[in-house]
Amino acid sequence: MSEKQVSPYPVRLTPELRAMLEESARAGGRSLNAEMLLRLEASFVDATEIQSLTAAQVMDVRRIALEVFQELSKQPK
Template sequence: MEDKTKQSTPYPLRMSEDLRSKLEDEANKIGRSLHAEIITRLEKSFDKNENTPEEKIHEFFKIIDDLIAKNLKLSELLDAKIQDVEKVNKKQGRV
């Protein structure tokens, strides 16, 4: 396991003023330093459990497609049952 208390060699990071401003704003909102915000965001980029927005959208549409397919199957089963009941009713003169 890594020793997180060990200091690493500083790494100068160049970024645009606009990006720095955005990062500082986000860090200030939750009470983090700019350094902590950058480190947190970089660590999250390696998190295998965190899906990108595109992956989340793809997963959402897959769920919707599955639900539509299940709904169609249920609809077909219901139609078949209705036809069966109508046939029985017709035979028994209830129609």
């Protein structure tokens, strides 16, 4: 994530989504804001950028994806 200046933007989250983000942020040692930015930025990564990821970044992406899938599988259908 870049250290560029960011402008505040209020976001409305369901309590469930906020709880999932907070848990993921805690697990990754990040703030809630950093977790949200990481996930948003990751959603815009294209194939050429994926090839330039470091092994640590790939592992972060895998961990985040696994956490999301695990949380989604716990939700009632």
